[in-house]
Amino acid sequence: MVIAPWDNLSQKNGGLSLVDDPEQLPAHAQFAYLYLPMIVAVIYGLILNWIDLDVKRIYPWLQMSKPTGAKAKDSLFLHYELNFALWLPIKAIRRGHWTIALSGFITLLATFVVTPLHSSFLGVDILLTRREVQMSTPSELIDPVAQAAVFDVTLLNAAYAITWLDQPFPAFTTPEYMLLPFYPSESAQDNVANWTGVTTKYWTEIRCWPAKVTHDNDTLHYDEGYHFDNGQNCSTTEVYIESRPGAENLFYTGWYADDEVDLNLECATCGPAAKNQFLAIWYHAGDTRVNSYTDTTKVEIMTSEFCEPSYYKQKVKATISADGLVPIDGHVEPLGPVETLPPTEFNSSAFEFLLGVGVSQNKMARDYPLNYLLDQTSRIGKWKFLRPLWSPLVGFALGRTNASSHEFSDPEFMRLAFQGVHQMLFSAALPRLLKNSTLPNNGPGEVFSIKFGVVVSRLFSALIELSLGIVTLLVMVLFWVCHRSPSMLSEDPVTLGHLLSVVQNSPLLLKVFRGKGGLTLPSSNFNVNKILIGYLPTIFSSVLVEPFWLALSRMLCLLQPFYDLLSNRGTAQRTINAPYAAIPAQFATFQALEARHFLLGMVCFGAALGSVLSVGLGALFDQRPMPVIYPLNMSRRAQLSSPEPIVSVTPAGGAWSDHFQVAMANLSFGTPLPPWTTRDLSFLPVSLSSPSQSFEKGVIYSARAVGFGVEPSCKSLGAFLTQNVPPMIDPSLADPNGNFTDCYRDYRFPAMWLKNVRGRRMEGKYTSEIVSSFAPYSFYPVCPQWLIVGWARSDLSSILINQTSSTYDYFGVVNSSFVACTPVATVADYDIRFDYQGRIVSTSAVQNATAHSQSQHAKMAASLQGLVHNQTASWEFNQNFWHNDSVSQDPFSTLLRLESGSDALFDPSAQTPDPERMIPSITSVYKLMNALTINTALMAMENATQEAIVGSRSTVEVRVFVSSPAFYASLFVLLLYLPVTVAFYIWGVKFAFPRLPHSVGSQLAYIASSSLANGASDARELFESMEGMTFRFGTLTGPDGKEDIGVDSSDRVTPIEPASVVQHLKRRKVWSKLRWKSKKTEQKEEKVLENFI
Structure with missing residues (x-):
């Protein structure tokens, strides 16, 4: 009823109780995910345990209500209430007790599946939430004429920092493109992770083709001379290349001429039609000298290309990371056709002048560093080029690719390298060309925020729903089976008094149980009994504390009426009619305290605390990231x-x-x-x-x-x-x-x-x-x-x-x-x-x-x-x-x-x-x-x-921490267990019973010789006769004149001492062959009872 709506709400909103910081999580939300699931699971488990207890208690009577009856081992001598829950279904299946097996299986599902799953289906996590907002594009490009002054060495310095010093790209840019900045129109007060909107993408690409190279055979010149033709009516003047044996070099030559450059394309044979082109040259020198006048050697391998950049824009839908305002790869979707960026929007001439010459086209007074060519000598020393680089773009190409010089012999590699440099510089330049737009462009968008909140695990919630569905179905089957089972009971045999009212008109049955001694103790040795029924449950309590206290409280609930029968407080309400056996131990605390059964009340309270301990231990540990330090050589x-x-x-x-x-x-x-x-x-x-x-x-x-x-x-x-x-x-x-x-x-x-x-x-x-x-x-x-x-x-x-x-x-x-x-x-x-x-x-x-x-x-x-x-x-x-x-x-x-x-x-x-x-x-x-x-x-x-x-x-590792409230709650429970345990071991056992009253048969054996079972004609008369009477447990004389141990009115019972019971058992040598004699006794009693049970 609750998990499904929580799950749907969590799936819809990404989580529950969303906050910007884990410390802001409300107290009720912390309680809801740490404690509430376990509290609900414990209550659910208590209800199922109560049902399981009633099924186990009533099952012997249902067996005896069958038209054909049932054997004693399948009815009177059943004591499933005190069996360990984990093995009970197996034991019941082996005996063919399918109702008990079904009830036990339901209890196991509730204890070992439903309850642990409840501690796992809620947790705190980092979430990404989404909401729709209006996006604003507040910027536009400045006038192309004004752009010329912006293109100066500052841009090259920025590219230097990006290439060599790990400087991040400007906001809304990547190494390949720039997006026109866009922001949420409304102020984002929460932890925004990224946002999505419609904007314009700008980028550049270069197209390259091989240059037609003509070698000048002038042997009188110290260096080799070359002419390079682009095939479009542009041919360079003679370019002299200096080389040494094995030397390599790389050139980037722009069109524009300036005092800062020694090599350019602008000349009489290469007009303005080629002003947006550049020439890239790589060569490797051999060992053959050019002539006898110089040590310069001839070029052995050369790669040369003319390249032309183009500039584009496109309408796109893009996602921006709020951390650094970086476009997220793979989240840029085109919404319109690719358009050429016109000269009315971008001054490509000034941009390309800066790239080719290394200084601004706009001559004006500038700060000292902006008046000199960018120097990258200290960065490119490992490439060992013969001459200093004329163009900073060569240094950028080497730094961004980190490739060997020889790799530039591949024309495609060279094209991609210089295209990457052009794109980097273009991306770094455009943010400098933006101004506030007079007409901001608004459009729909989405904001994704980082939140912390309670998350419902879809897997565990599904498992809980499945397990609850199975449990609910099995409970319905169990109710149907119990409802269909024949029952001859007129009332619930919840107490010894009700048992008397059921069997008082069965003299033959009473005769069978009278004086037979019932189910014997496993041993008459005190220490052996303590080990078997005390020490082993204590060892087991270290693994499952709550089942131990439940078993202990159930046992004490059975024995409490008999303890009162040993004293002078044996009124009918406290003994014969005490209903402890029919109430789960967790709910018997107040009834026991009201009856002044303080020890029983403490033990039952301990069983109830076991549920609190389950809640505390379920929420005891929490996970948080924590810095951890490790030594290192x-x-x-x-x-x-x-x-x-x-x-x-x-x-x-x-x-x-x-x-x-x-x-x-x-x-x-x-x-x-x-x-x-x-x-x-x-x-x-x-x-x-x-x-x-x-x-x-x-x-x-x-x-x-x-x-x-x-x-x-x-x-x-x-x-x-x-x-x-x-x-x-x-x-x-x-x-x-x-x-x-x-x-x-x-x-x-x-x-x-x-x-x-x-x-x-x-x-x-x-x-x-x-x-x-x-x-x-x-x-x-x-x-x-x-x-x-x-x-x-x-x-x-x-x-x-x-x-x-x-x-x-x-x-x-x-x-x-x-x-x-x-x-x-x-x-x-x-x-x-x-x-x-x-x-x-x-x-x-x-x-x-x-x-x-x-x-x-x-x-x-x-x-x-x-x-x-x-x-x-x-x-x-x-x-x-x-x-x-x-x-x-x-x-x-x-x-x-x-x-x-x-x-x-x-x-x-x-x-x-x-x-x-x-x-x-x-x-x-x-x-x-x-x-x-x-x-x-x-x-x-x-x-x-x-x-x-x-x-x-x-490093930061996820570590397990102890929740203070859960720790103190668990510690409080464990500390309360100490005085309860001490009290139980001091005052808990007052008498050594010859048999435990843990089954219908063993209880029947204690009342078979009683005058109460042989006097009243009906239940009403029986209960009326008990008013004002006191009862005791001891030796009495049955209707057949034989002495027996049982329960009767105080005037008909002689109190006995534990020592006398032990001596009595020794005389009968019950203790010497405990297991085998008890089995023979059961077989003998079964034969005697076959005809009337």
């Missing part, structure tokens, strides 16, 4: 060789190198830093001890590593106001030992002299920046290590003093400020956490770590830090010092603006930066540059020795 570099580190220098003459490129990508796009590097430190790599092992993805590792860093120790030199000249600053700074040194007297930075303008006339507001050291001006060893960062503003006016040389003299107030840093290299041990790629997750300095002050590591750190300083503070004489725009003039200043986030840093109209406020940004940039430079150098150094260390791996 690792190794780290102990010593380093120290070759001179190489830092690449661009062909343009600047010192813009790879580590600056990495820093700019990190500060601009959030690109991950290289392995073993943080913003402050660079670490010696750590590896696993076993060469066959490797770090696993998704696992976090921990180890102790040597970290190299720097402390810039920057301080403000103050702000200055001077007229026409730079300020004179105090260069007296403290060295690492605290000693002050005057690096230079009356020091003024040449970069800020107004007369040093290099023939330019300047009027109005100007700005100047300085990143320098005292290296050119002092011979003190410590002075070159200091870094000076400064800024100046001035409103200039000029006077022409030499018209021939266009020399001007300038006037103005110079407003300047400066920061001085005294960097000191550091090296220490750190506890680091890193991923499978070596990227640092967190670091912590080791207290009382091994000192490195005199180690080879310290010397290496000082050497590398000097390299960092020289690279950072070497820009002064490469600048145009005063400028009236807001662009940076050196790499350090470029990074400083990115770090501080201030566009006013170089703004001539803005105030001079506050040096105190700039110190954190300067410190951060200098530390970053230091870490990246050292990382580049360390990666190039050879490993000398390895040092074994013990690290650890931390």
Whole structure:
């Protein structure tokens, strides 16, 4: 009734009680999935156990109600109530008691199938829910004319970060295409996983065909000359190829000509019709020299192709992941035809100019890094090309394919490689061309959210429904069988009194049972009986606690009336008419307490607590993800060789190198830093001890590593106001030992002299920046290590003093400020956490770590830090010092603006930066540059020795936890069992019965000699005669004059002691041949009873 609606609701909504966080799950939902199913199962089991108890209790009477009667072993001597439930159906089937077998099988299904399944069909899980919403497309492409200014080296820097530094693609893009951004119109407050909507897809493809190659046989030239024809009236001028024996090279040649490129297609024989084409060339040189004048060898193998890109768009239905706004592969469905992207939407000329030349087509003042060709020399060294690469696209093709140079000899491979590069750049470029749309396009869509909730297991719910259906069907069959079975009972024989009323008119039957001793004990030995009926159930209770308490309570319910018969409290209500045998033990607690049967009440309460324990144990364990740490053998570099580190220098003459490129990508796009590097430190790599092992993805590792860093120790030199000249600053700074040194007297930075303008006339507001050291001006060893960062503003006016040389003299107030840093290299041990790629997750300095002050590591750190300083503070004489725009003039200043986030840093109209406020940004940039430079150098150094260390791996595993409410509930039950158990073992057994009253026959044997069974003429008279009487258990004289043990009124019974019963049994030697005599006794009694049962 409940499972099916829950299941349907769970299947419809994905779950029940959906929340955004597991901690937000309501208390009633936690109760519903942890405890409610087991409570329902326990109640259901109690009802079925009650039915099973009544079937077992009534079955002997139904057997005797058959027209042909039944044997004693199949009726009077049945005691299924005390049999172990697991074997009962088998035992009943072997005896042919199908009703008992059916009832027992129903109980087994309820106990071992239905109840465990109820603890499994509900659980908490992560769900993906769906709802329909309106999607908005708020962006559109900017005007194609404005796009030309956007296509600059910034795009190539982004591609560099994507190719070499694992920078993710922009939102709504993949390596192959871009989707026009679209978002849910309504604010998504929940954990959105992804959404689906209609948008526009943009992508590019290139078509290539072989070039017609003509070889120039001019043997007087040092290099080989070639002409390349595209077959469409475009032929290149002579291209000279330099080669050496075995050398290989790869070229990407665009159409547009520019001062930045040495090779292009634009010429008289290749007109604008081919301006959107490019030429790709790969060659391999042989050993034959071109001529006797040169060492250049002839090209042995060459692959050359002309390629033409095309740009497309298409209406699609796409799904976007909310994590990173990445399109999900396989979930982009076309909704319309493929259309060519027209020039009115996309400026392909400006785009292709940037790809072919390497700089923007739109010439304008830009920040320092954007004025130079992108340098990838340090990244492509392993390919060992003969000449530096002219086009950055060659580096991108090599980096993205990671293929050997020779693989580019395959024309199709070359086409796919450069198509991948074009698609990458196109995908990275289009997000920069978007603007807010004036008319947002809305349409239907779907949002999928991550929820946590209670989930109904379809498998287990189906199994529960199936098992409940089987149980219900079997119960109906059981009711039908019981209803069809003949019954001669006029009332329920629930007590000894009812048994008396049934058999009082059967004198022959009473005579058979009178004085025969009934079913004998298994042994007259006290210890043996304790082992058989006490110790073994206790051992079994460790496996099934509740069945043990149920069996114990059932036994005590049978014996409680006889215990009262041994005392002076043997009233009819407490003994002869006590209905304990017909009530499940769990429900007999209050009735026992009301009758002042406290021990019985405690034991029955223990049986009821077994149900609570089942609920508690069923909900005791819970599963949650948990970080787990395992020790792991690792190794780290102990010593380093120290070759001179190489830092690449661009062909343009600047010192813009790879580590600056990495820093700019990190500060601009959030690109991950290289392995073993943080913003402050660079670490010696750590590896696993076993060469066959490797770090696993998704696992976090921990180890102790040597970290190299720097402390810039920057301080403000103050702000200055001077007229026409730079300020004179105090260069007296403290060295690492605290000693002050005057690096230079009356020091003024040449970069800020107004007369040093290099023939330019300047009027109005100007700005100047300085990143320098005292290296050119002092011979003190410590002075070159200091870094000076400064800024100046001035409103200039000029006077022409030499018209021939266009020399001007300038006037103005110079407003300047400066920061001085005294960097000191550091090296220490750190506890680091890193991923499978070596990227640092967190670091912590080791207290009382091994000192490195005199180690080879310290010397290496000082050497590398000097390299960092020289690279950072070497820009002064490469600048145009005063400028009236807001662009940076050196790499350090470029990074400083990115770090501080201030566009006013170089703004001539803005105030001079506050040096105190700039110190954190300067410190951060200098530390970053230091870490990246050292990382580049360390990666190039050879490993000398390895040092074994013990690290650890931390991963998230699903662990089992104990539910506190369930644990305390279970513990409470077990603690309550202790006093009940103690009380039972102290006061539980007061008398050694010659036979247990566990069957109709054994109970009948105790009342057969009673005057009550031979006096009253009917049941009514019998029960009326019991009012006000007391009864006892002991020796009595039966109607035949023989002494017997049984139940009768107090005045007719002589109390007996347990010892006398034992001696009586010994005299009869019942105990010596227990099993065989009991079987013979049964056979003898069966023969006697055959004629009237």
